[in-house]
Amino acid sequence: MGEIVTVPPGESRSSFAVCPPGQKAxxxxxxxxxGxxxxxxNRIGTNTPDDTWHVLMYHPANDDRGTPNDGRAIAHCAA
Known part of the structure; x- marks a missing residue:
């Protein structure tokens, strides 16, 4: 699993889930x-080609609560 990322309203943030060495996403x-x-x-390369799953998250500014929310990427890895 990728790191937990906090996204404020009206902004975007990325999370990256990196597979163990020798595995690909x-x-x-x-x-x-x-919200x-x-x-x-999408799949990207961090340490080696195709070893990471990337997620870009957007938090619409018109969210009723107006509070930041958390999200994270998940990678399904295999050798």
Whole structure:
């Protein structure tokens, strides 16, 4: 699982889930708090090609609560 990222209203943030050495991200996804919208969810290379799942999250400024929300990337890894 990627790091938990806090996204303030009206802003975007990224989370990266890196696979263990020797493995690649074969798929992935995200866990998003209320109000967060995934604007990108894709495999990238961090240490080696295709070893990371990236999620870009957006928090619409018109959220009723106006409070930051948390989200994180999830990688499904295999050798």
């Amino acid at each position: 074969i798929s992935g996804g995200h866990l998003l708090g209320d 967060l919208v995934p604007t990108a969810s």
